[in-house]
Amino acid sequence: MNDKANAQPGGRKHQRVRQADVARAAGVSQAAVSLVLSGSPDLSIGASTRQAILDAARDLGYVPDPIARRLATGRNNLLGLHTFAPEFPVSLSNSYYPYLEGVEVEAAAQGYDLLLFTGAPNTASRETAVHRLRLADGCVLVGRHPPIDDVRALLESGFPLVYIGRHDDLGEELSYIGADxxxxxxxxxxxxxxxxxxxxxxxxxxxxxxxxxxxxxxxxxxxxxxxxxxxxxxxxxxxxxxxxxxxxxxxxxxxxxxxxxxxxxxxxxxxxxxxxxxxxxxxxxxxxxxxxxxxxxxxxxxxxxxxxxxxxxVPRREMGRQAVQLLIDLLRGKELSVAERQRLLECAPVDGNTSGPARRA
Amino acid sequence: MNDKANAQPGGRKHQRVRQADVARAAGVSQAAVSLVLSGSPDLSIGASTRQAILDAARDLGYVPDPIARRLATGRNNLLGLHTFAPEFPVSLSNSYYPYLEGVEVEAAAQGYDLLLFTGAPNTASRETAVHRLRLADGCVLVGRHPPIDDVRALLESGFPLVYIGRHDDLGEELSYIGADxxxxxxxxxxxxxxxxxxxxxxxxxxxxxxxxxxxxxxxxxxxxxxxxxxxxxxxxxxxxxxxxxxxxxxxxxxxxxxxxxxxxxxxxxxxxxxxxxxxxxxxxxxxxxxxxxxxxxxxxxxxxxxxxxxxxxVPRREMGRQAVQLLIDLLRGKELSVAERQRLLECAPVDGNTSGPARRA
DNA sequence: AAAAACTAGTAATGCGCATTATCTTTGACA
DNA sequence: TGTCAAAGATAATGCGCATTACTAGTTTTT
CATH class of the missing domain: 3.40.50.2300 (Response regulator)
Structure with missing residues (x-):
């Protein structure tokens, strides 16, 4: 009854519905489907055709493939966040947390979605792990001891990167938001x-x-x-x-x-x-x-x-926010001076109640 | 000096190094590069050629594109996790946290990396947000009130999905790990x-x-x-x-x-x-x-x-673990009965110290 | 010495989509 | 009635990579 052979990556022929399938159902070309389903709404596709395409897409349960989309356009409105840690810093007591908050808030405000990359630098996938960041349009990095060679490779490949924390060891190329x-x-x-x-x-x-x-x-x-x-x-x-x-x-x-x-x-x-x-x-x-x-x-x-x-x-939230802003500027190809790409934020003094006048000798 | 025009998606011609570039540098075909850089090591490429390719790749700073790879192979060893919440549940007091722990641990154990999808169902990107999950090979979902139509669409498109929590409203198709x-x-x-x-x-x-x-x-x-x-x-x-x-x-x-x-x-x-x-x-x-x-x-x-x-x-960690195991089984095309795909885990009783014999009337 | 079997590599194709150049109608205007 | 433009749709191409089919050269087999 069920063609289970198709479920396998090898044997499947057309498991998921593609634009081509929608096109065939609607009696139009794949290009028309693409234009209607993702192009700007004012393009030259007639109302009736457009409706036919929309109907067919709905009936067939068409779902766009973000991978193919990304390959074709070069962008996917996704920002990555990576900490080089085996597990994600999800604990409040973890000092990474406020960074994450800032990144999250600012990304949302700018209309970008966030991709949090887990994945230890374990022996098996270490080398590929960093490259995986390129699933997103750009990436914010946090971490005390990054694998510097991998980061350099990414950077030199032209991938937009912003580090949270000062990092001058890669010269002027690596943008960062640090604390002074x-x-x-x-x-x-x-x-x-x-x-x-x-x-x-x-x-x-x-x-x-x-x-x-x-x-x-x-x-x-x-x-x-x-x-x-x-x-x-x-x-x-x-x-x-x-x-x-x-x-x-x-x-x-x-x-x-x-x-x-x-x-x-x-x-x-x-x-x-x-x-x-x-x-x-x-x-x-x-x-x-x-x-x-x-x-x-x-x-x-x-x-x-x-x-x-x-x-x-340490203005961690603010650092997270500014890191995202900077990353987006880079994504948009904005021309930035080194001073703009490598910033140190000031830390407000806290008087507290654990220090006072020196005891007289 | 610098050709900044190339930084823009529109103007760029070949910003990043591709296999084709490596191939040209090494004087071989792109296919050879692909075979050497990602194929199984025992394939028919001579040692000298192989070395030339490796050298060229290193010199040019080649970094593989995970998007293209994924499009070609259909897999990328990535598991998604999505909560339908605007922000990620990173607080310990949040009851999602133990699920995340379980998912994280098991994914790591199975050699998969994790992709945590942030992204509110905000008006702007709501419709595309769910489809974005398809960046990963499969996805674990958590959430009290999922956008059921979107989930159905994903499911019907053949995307491997496992829900944490019972969800019978989509019939037998949606796999889940729930608590009884x-x-x-x-x-x-x-x-x-x-x-x-x-x-x-x-x-x-x-x-x-x-x-x-x-x-x-x-x-x-x-x-x-x-x-x-x-x-x-x-x-x-x-x-x-x-x-x-x-x-x-x-x-x-x-x-x-x-x-x-x-x-x-x-x-x-x-x-x-x-x-x-x-x-x-x-x-x-x-x-x-x-x-x-x-x-x-x-x-x-x-x-x-x-x-x-x-x-x-509620065995939340264990639910997270089993969800990942189940998802991986689905990914591998394993044949599973409905009972195996829709499981309820038992909750161990806790006696505590807040209840006792009934006060006599 | 001819056929069979490797070896080393390449050309071609497709993944699913966006985009551009191109083609075909139709309508407006003189 | 003929010309030009706009509208509506399509064919073709490429994104970067994996993979299959295939070619050519080199051994081995009988």
Whole structure:
């Protein structure tokens, strides 16, 4: 009864209804069908013919093939989003989430649909995974450690790409929307200096990335400006390395303000900050009374009570939005200067309630 | 200097490198390039030629076009996921999330990549949005209120589709993985009956959907079986309609157990249950002492303390997994009976600590 | 030495659609 | 009555790739 042979990719002959089928049913040419079903409505197809085509299409259950359409036109009004992660960042506590929100909102506002690419760089499909992005007209990328060669290949192939996060390693070709971590961290350090702090410890993630070294640069830069009356160190520490003994040592050495790298893209929970507050508790120290705390980013995990860490706000949503806007500009072939294609957004300072005047030595 | 005219879809002549370009550079035919770059490695292309092609491809920065590939082969190893929602359900509190997890895990395990389709049924792109799913080889759908005509059109066009959630309105053609809400709700009601409850109120969502009426059916069925000694009503109430006066009325009428519809797909927060517990507090009633509470689903919002609502567990992750497995079977043209293509999974009972023996009248 | 069997590669075709150039009618106007 | 233009529709082509059928050269077989 049923010709199951046709269900197979090999054996199928014309499983799905094509424009040609509609054309035959309506007694017209395939071109006419194409014009009526997807061309601008004012084209030269008579009313009766048009109706016949529409009827036939409805009766046969014609559904356009987006692949063929895309191949023919070169566009499909689809924007890609890829994170280079095996699974999609669907958790609220994941710091990617606000980017996604911004991208989603702006894409919708601009009339583009979104394609979220999952797919780990697993051994099997790694090489093809990145090329797959070309299913969309252009793509927004997020991720601390992208496979740079693949990204370069895509870029050189002329595929419109916008990175969320600064990425100068591919030169001026790669467009991005970043956050000015360096400036924000310097400003944060300056504010602590204004509060009287003269001895700092900046705790960094072990995992170095642009977002991480930018922050370090900002800290160092501030330290240099205040080199006449302030000192600071910037150790890279894993959460478990932050022991009471270590912290005690800092304080004994005169440290009055600790800054913790935070809000980094792949760190789901800022464990370092959690550990540090825990250690301070063990040492019987309260902040901001005994010591000032700050973090180079916004917090995602819910804090008990009303603790708001001093630091700055990474405008993630806005970065997502602007990334989409930039991508669309690229898609439309708009001429953009390098400054327009590589932007750093400012991070608003957050005073919080974890830092205060330096304890007198 | 730069030929910017070529950047435009109209003016561009050969922006990106094609197999034909590689072929010319290597002095071979396009077919040879195709065979080497994507054909099985044991095909009849000599080693030197093969190397020349590989070199040329690398030098020119060739990147395969997934669209053309897909058009030619009919497959691209991509599975779609669509929720009919304007934005993607990326929040943990959203009850779609576990489905996504299951789908993601299983797709990865089977070597398929995932394409998450965003795109609201907004007036502009609504009609084309659904067809866009055909970018993938097949698609998993989730959603309480799908645009049934579009889904039918897709289905009739032969596109492999698996719905998460029961959907009999399209007959036997639409495959699905559902949860046996009816049976689970009946069992839950039976358990309460076993505890001595004889007078029930089942609070339902105002928004009717299959997942909702299935639960109601289960409740009614249990009531019918116990019609000799038990009674119950099943009002559909919005959260704000649940007032102290109303609840007081139920209790005065002898109600000892309240079941609240929960875990429905689009309800981000089970507001009805929250409202109800709040109202009970206002009335000075404690559960399970004064009254038993249960819900027809699992909870997502974090509860204060260790309250675990009586009810049952919807195996969402497992549903996601099985949906993917089923979809892949369909893709491969496997012959499946209706029973295999339309499955209801059992929901494990959850005793919780919000229900107990009925208060004596 | 002729036929059979490989080997290495190419030409041709089609996937489903959009688009352009082209052809055929018909109507308007002088 | 003849000419030109507009309207209505079609044939042809290409998007980039995979795939099949086929050609030509080289061994192997008997």
């Amino acid at each position: 971590y360096s400036r924000a961290t310097a400003a944060l350090t300056d504010r602590l200096h204004d509060l009287g702090h003269r001895n700092f410890v900046y705790v960094q993630e072990v995992d170095t990335a642009v977002a991480s070294t930018d922050r370090e640069d900002g800290f160092e830069e501030s330290m240099r400006r205040h080199s006449s009356d302030a000192v600071g160190t910037a150790p890279r520490l894993a959460a478990e390395q932050i022991t009471p003994a270590l912290v005690k040592g800092w304080i004994d050495d005169g440290c009055t303000a600790i800054i913790v790298e935070g809000g980094t893209e792949t760190v789901d929970s800022p464990a370092s900050l959690d550990t540090l507050t825990h250690v301070l508790g063990e040492l019987g120290l309260e902040y901001p009374r005994d010591i000032s705390l700050a973090t180079t980013g916004s917090e995602f995990t819910q804090r008990s009570g009303s603790v708001v860490f001093a630091g700055f706000d | 809400y009816s049976r689970a709700t009946a069992a839950l009601t039976d358990r309460l009956h076993d505890l001595g409850h004889r007078n029930f109120v089942y609070v339902q969502e105002v928004d009717t959907a299959v997942a909702s009426t299935d639960r109601e059916d289960g409740f009614e069925e249990s009531m019918r079986r116990h019609s000799s000694d038990a009674v119950g009503t099943a009002p559909r109430l919005a959260a704000e309609q649940i007032t102290p006066a109303l609840v007081k009325g139920w209790i005065d009428d002898g109600c000892t157990a309240i079941i609240v519809e929960g875990g429905t797909e689009t309800v981000d927060s089970p507001a009805s249950l929250d409202t109800l517990t709040h109202v009970l507090g206002e009335l000075g009633l404690e559960y399970p002492r004064d009254i038993s509470l249960a819900t027809t689903g699992s909870e997502f919002t974090q509860r204060s303390g260790s309250v675990v609502f009586a009810g049952f567990d």
